[in-house]
Amino acid sequence: MLKRYNHALRRLHETATAHLTSTPEWEVKCALGLHLWLDAEHATAIRSRVAELREPPLHLDGVPDNALERAFSEAIRARSTAELLAAVYGVLRAELLTALRDHLAALNPLFDHPTRRLLCTIAREQEEMLEWGGAALAVFGESPHAIAFAAHVRVYLAAAGGIAGTEPIPASELPPPRSDGGRYEMDTRPRRDARFRDGLNNSGKVSKRHRDSSLPLEERALALLYKRLLEMDVPEMMAPIIYRAEGKPWAYYADMSRQLWDEARHPMMGEVGLTALDVPFYRYPLDRKFSELLNSRFTPLEAHLILWKIEQSLMPRTTGKRAEWELARDGGNELMIAMQDYDWADEVLHAQIGRRHLEPAFASPAERKAASEEVWDRYLAIIDAWAAEHADDEPWWERFVADVRAARLQ
Incomplete structure (x- = not known):
């Protein structure tokens, strides 16, 4: 049973x-x-x-x-x-x-x-x-x-006697199945409901803004908060990796599912943060190009390598998760400090998960590194081309910052 x-x-x-x-x-x-x-x-x-x-x-x-x-x-x-x-x-x-x-x-x-x-x-x-x-x-x-x-x-x-197999099985015939006997083909196109508009708008440049020391601390902290909200594209690209990975040891699915849930928690944290600021979390664009591109242009293994490469880039002390936590601390918002603290802990775990489950796919660490560098260069070229295509996207960041400031005055 x-x-x-x-x-x-x-x-x-x-x-x-x-x-x-x-x-x-x-x-x-x-x-x-x-x-x-x-x-x-x-x-x-x-x-x-x-x-x-x-x-x-x-x-x-x-x-x-x-x-x-x-x-x-x-x-x-x-x-x-x-x-x-x-x-x-x-x-x-x-x-x-x-x-x-x-x-x-x-x-x-x-x-x-x-x-x-x-x-x-x-x-x-x-x-x-x-x-x-x-x-x-x-x-x-x-x-x-x-x-x-x-x-x-x-x-x-x-007809199976229920989940436990102990129930009486009806004598009636089964209706025609939807299944053709093969494996279900997953729809990998990321979708958002009608509240979300302009989902491929590339004008926000949120990741660059929170790193830009020339901007006011308040604006950099808001960019960091919005970055958490944007992370819904990570579970959207991880789900196809997990689903398409047939025949892996169960530990792979268990570990990757933990990481996917962590990555889903992060945009939920961003949602909580914007709600606390009295700004609807769906009012401004949530760029989903990451999941859109990885799901359509890369194999599951390549997508995992790109994800792991990003996780590795978050580990350095001066530019990674510690720097994000310090920015939240300097901003003085206790909610954001806690948010970045747990986000930081999650990403350390995710880097370990990536290393553990990518290792068996390559003959050596050198081969894995070479593969990750090749796919990363290809990813950056695609991102650059995408950005050029979206150079004329409608600007919205300044309206978002003004919206937050107006809500604080109410």
């Missing part, structure tokens, strides 16, 4: 990863980032428990039941955010929580205490995810397509 939970969690993780980039709604995108990491954490914990109970081979990366696999293969083919939420939260995650609770009620709390403790933690966090999912479904309302798709997925799950 634990192996079925592991499979369900891995497939929930995969479904969220496959849809994060193309999901337009900012709040759903953020939640998918958190939930895919939690699902990865829960799967990791269950895999460790299975290893304690059984001798190898553990078959934790295989399919325990083809019927169960078919249910998840249908769910991942949601055609809208409403369908995705209805299938994942209205059916699959709800049924997973029911299975976990039934398991907890049936196990011997003394003989199998390690499993009980583990499942209690997983059930609590799955319940929290379901609470969010229920609230999100309420916002989307009663979509006929979503209701029909949830029923479709529910029929396929029933």
Whole structure:
């Protein structure tokens, strides 16, 4: 039964990863980032428990039941955010929580205490995810397509005997599947909802502004805050890297999912910062060229090398994350100081994750360095060409700064 939970969690993780980039709604995108990491954490914990109970081979990366696999293969083919939420939260995650609770009620709390403790933690966090999912479904309302798709997925799950495989299997035939039997093809085009305008506007030059010592401290600090908000393009480019990486050790998916969630937290920090300034976080352009270009012009390995190269550039004392934290400190905003403190800690971890999981792809560190330099030069050339194409983008930075100052006077 634990192996079925592991499979369900891995497939929930995969479904969220496959849809994060193309999901337009900012709040759903953020939640998918958190939930895919939690699902990865829960799967990791269950895999460790299975290893304690059984001798190898553990078959934790295989399919325990083809019927169960078919249910998840249908769910991942949601055609809208409403369908995705209805299938994942209205059916699959709800049924997973029911299975976990039934398991907890049936196990011997003394003989199998390690499993009980583990499942209690997983059930609590799955319940929290379901609470969010229920609230999100309420916002989307009663979509006929979503209701029909949830029923479709529910029929396929029933044919597997539920998540645990213990429910009676109906004798009725399954409806025609959406799946063609192959791997789901992820839509890697980053999308934002209608609140966000001019998403490829390159005029802000936020990264340059916060480093420009000739600018007032207040403006540099605002640029640093806005830089956090812009980081949504990182989870948008990481999700395709993770989803397209087939056959990796599970530790790869677990570590990369942690990094993706961290990178989703950073724009949420920026959102909190702008909200505290009484400026709607979606009012001004959020340039998504990073995810747009990496997802369309580079392979997953090349995109990972570029990301790691950026992480390495954030480590030097005078120009990296320490310098950003010192800028926040000098600005005297306690919220920004805390924001940069945690952002700094995250990036140190991410540099380690990148090194750990890029290393096996190359014969030597020298080969990895040469590959990263080549792809970085190519990336810079593309960015320069992009900037030239967008030289006439409408300026907005001065309006943003004026907006913040006006809000402070109210």
